[in-house]
Amino acid sequence: MSKRPSGNFETSYAQDIAICHTGFQQVVMALFLVCLLIIVPLVSSPYILSVFNIIGITIIAAIGLNILTGYAGQINLGQAGFIAVGAYMCAIMTTHLHLSFWLALPLAAIITGLVGTLFALPSLRVKGFYIAVTTLAAHMIIMWLITHGGNVTGGVEGLAADPPRFGDFIFNTEQHYYFLIIGLTVLLTYAAKNLVRTRFGRAIIAVRDNDLAAPFLGINVFRYKVMAFFICAFYAGVAGALMAGYYKMITVEYFPMLDSIWYIGYLIVGGAGSIVGTIFGVVFLKLLSQIVMWGGPLLGEVVPIFSAGAVSGLMQFTFGVIIIIFLIFEPRGLWHRWQIALSSMRIWPFPY
Amino acid sequence: MKRNLFGLLLLAVVGGLIASLACAPAATTTTTSQPAENVVITIGDLPNLTGAYAATQSFYVEANGGAVKLANEKNYIPGVTLKYEWVDAATDPAKAMTAYKKLLAASPRPAVIIDHNTAIGIALKKTVEVDKIPIVEGGCSNEIVIPPGWVFYYGSPYPCEAGAFVNWFKTQWKENRAPRFAALTWDIPYGRAWITDESLAYIKAQGFEIVGQEFIPAVPADTTPQLLRIREAKADVCFGAMYPSALAVVLKDANKLGMIGTFTWGGVYAVNLAELVDYVGPLANGCTITSTDILPEMWPEKAPLIQEVWDKSGVKLTPAAKYGFANPLERVVIGMGAIKAAVEKVGAKNVDGQAVYNALIQMRNFDPWGAGAPISFSETKRYGQDTVFIGQVKDEKLIILDTARVPDLLPGGKDVPAK
Numbered sequence: 001m002s003k004r005p006s007g008n009f010e011t012s013y014a015q016d017i018a019i020c021h022t023g024f025q026q027v028v029m030a031l032f033l034v035c036l037l038i039i040v041p042l043v044s045s046p047y048i049l050s051v052f053n054i055i056g057i058t059i060i061a062a063i064g065l066n067i068l069t070g071y072a073g074q075i076n077l078g079q080a081g082f083i084a085v086g087a088y089m090c091a092i093m094t095t096h097l098h099l100s101f102w103l104a105l106p107l108a109a110i111i112t113g114l115v116g117t118l119f120a121l122p123s124l125r126v127k128g129f130y131i132a133v134t135t136l137a138a139h140m141i142i143m144w145l146i147t148h149g150g151n152v153t154g155g156v157e158g159l160a161a162d163p164p165r166f167g168d169f170i171f172n173t174e175q176h177y178y179f180l181i182i183g184l185t186v187l188l189t190y191a192a193k194n195l196v197r198t199r200f201g202r203a204i205i206a207v208r209d210n211d212l213a214a215p216f217l218g219i220n221v222f223r224y225k226v227m228a229f230f231i232c233a234f235y236a237g238v239a240g241a242l243m244a245g246y247y248k249m250i251t252v253e254y255f256p257m258l259d260s261i262w263y264i265g266y267l268i269v270g271g272a273g274s275i276v277g278t279i280f281g282v283v284f285l286k287l288l289s290q291i292v293m294w295g296g297p298l299l300g301e302v303v304p305i306f307s308a309g310a311v312s313g314l315m316q317f318t319f320g321v322i323i324i325i326f327l328i329f330e331p332r333g334l335w336h337r338w339q340i341a342l343s344s345m346r347i348w349p350f351p352y
Numbered sequence: 353m354k355r356n357l358f359g360l361l362l363l364a365v366v367g368g369l370i371a372s373l374a375c376a377p378a379a380t381t382t383t384t385s386q387p388a389e390n391v392v393i394t395i396g397d398l399p400n401l402t403g404a405y406a407a408t409q410s411f412y413v414e415a416n417g418g419a420v421k422l423a424n425e426k427n428y429i430p431g432v433t434l435k436y437e438w439v440d441a442a443t444d445p446a447k448a449m450t451a452y453k454k455l456l457a458a459s460p461r462p463a464v465i466i467d468h469n470t471a472i473g474i475a476l477k478k479t480v481e482v483d484k485i486p487i488v489e490g491g492c493s494n495e496i497v498i499p500p501g502w503v504f505y506y507g508s509p510y511p512c513e514a515g516a517f518v519n520w521f522k523t524q525w526k527e528n529r530a531p532r533f534a535a536l537t538w539d540i541p542y543g544r545a546w547i548t549d550e551s552l553a554y555i556k557a558q559g560f561e562i563v564g565q566e567f568i569p570a571v572p573a574d575t576t577p578q579l580l581r582i583r584e585a586k587a588d589v590c591f592g593a594m595y596p597s598a599l600a601v602v603l604k605d606a607n608k609l610g611m612i613g614t615f616t617w618g619g620v621y622a623v624n625l626a627e628l629v630d631y632v633g634p635l636a637n638g639c640t641i642t643s644t645d646i647l648p649e650m651w652p653e654k655a656p657l658i659q660e661v662w663d664k665s666g667v668k669l670t671p672a673a674k675y676g677f678a679n680p681l682e683r684v685v686i687g688m689g690a691i692k693a694a695v696e697k698v699g700a701k702n703v704d705g706q707a708v709y710n711a712l713i714q715m716r717n718f719d720p721w722g723a724g725a726p727i728s729f730s731e732t733k734r735y736g737q738d739t740v741f742i743g744q745v746k747d748e749k750l751i752i753l754d755t756a757r758v759p760d761l762l763p764g765g766k767d768v769p770a771k
Contacts, residue, residue: 047457054450156541157495158474172482247449248478251541253471254446293439293454
């Protein structure tokens, strides 16, 4: 059967939660991965690969946020701060401690996870809007510590980071980074997809849906909230470490507060509570920002009254409009659209 | 119905995106019709049209694009048509890196890139060295000029500008005690770049008492706490680096606290005082900067080409913008000057980033079309100007008081006081 047949024929939970339900889906997934991991890096220009690399790093951080916000229901407005921790930890370990990037990356992720855990502790007493403000404070505290970190963090001047290397082979082209970043993105996406299908995943969804009822199901709410924070910050740490290795130089200005809002935007546009939706959201908005980058000068060229000054801030404007459109017309995001499209296709040509 | 409407909206957005992508490669350039046999050489530009720098830099594209257009019209580099490409760097190093990659994808690949942001200059330093593309930079910190790399800062380093400012302030000081000096500056790389061990030691050595360091965010809402500490410290002079949009908040808060006139505010070149006058009027009186540029009133006589670019600029700019007009333009003129020297050295067809880099390190006393002090780089020197103008707001008008030599206050510099 080429497509999934109409109706639900699963006879076990394993079948029900499978990522690919039919042989056709497995083939499509395999072709997609071959295309992503082999063909794209071979045929794309460095610029296109750089866009893929940025998207990959952002997807990793956004998936972490989705586990915390989309699945566990804890709003995090400090994701950019956690990414900064990962980036600086990686840079400090490679530059000051002369550790290999391959060791620095997981260590940076774990340390970032622990920092995230620290800021999760207030979730024992507060929730909702208040925990969101706590994470906002986390961003400010982290930035303050970095800017006042003297020679350790380089203060506002920033810190150089050693690029990843294998012996004499140094990662210094977009293609090299593509394999590293997209490889890790695939791996961590798969890990996240698995994670939310485990007992842990079901528990945090229960916490999100009703944290008063969850304890009666035997769920330790605080423990799961803290674990969700750890995983969210761990993913941010990986993204930050990759940023440090990719950019080779980091400053606090890489991690503005606004970026944390953008991450929430990725979830809104893609669909909070869905791993695939996160990818949709990031890809959509990142490509949109590239289009605006191209379109700004174009607009000034084609319509002279739109000078460069007039088109300044076009991305923020577009971003705002897109968020409003999604909140009004499709609060469940692109992922929900995708589900509708798949359902229609499954029973085509009898959509009703 | 709701679902259909959303589908239509989504379709419109995606359609718009695809249409822009299809058209985009054909745009984003400024060239003029030139003989077909001319070699095309690209100059890239990374203005910050979004974020804290946007208000000041929003007309940079008109200035730099206009200068390139004029150079083509005047056949500034015989046999060469210059192509101008810009991408919004958005006051954000991460976005600027993507913008930079987009510039690299231009055809032909840029031979030089113009940048206007300290943090972005720092972020790009390692990358451009690998890509072998020189940057003519508008922001400075020790990280940018030391060790010498592929980023060339056009002015004099901010610590040195701070030294020039205190030298000037000392000549104005009449009281029989040491003047009390405080830092009041943006809490970002550009804002802090002038604060170094060397500049602080120099300020002390000139007889100033350093009484505090206050930092304000890039987009401040209230600077009262910082100003109260300045008042507590009884500072006579505050020095810093911030754009007029932020300084306006400081001056308005100072006015509320009755502090206007109690201290002199001084700053590095990038504070557009004319823009400040627009924001706060008489509160700007007395604010003084170490300017890299002459006044617009002097253009017809001393910088006729700048005047011509201004006259031809298609967009109506505010009078305040005029004061900042020549500033980005100086950098693109340096870039064009380096391309011209490279063409003379290796031939138009062989000009690439390496050739322009070689031309930049051999640049001596280059005249940026009269807009500012002469530019000199060398194998080891990555800043261009050795003198600054002392500019001040008086009766809500910007005047130039003096020309000052900047002391060499980079680490190991000859004017750094011995410990």
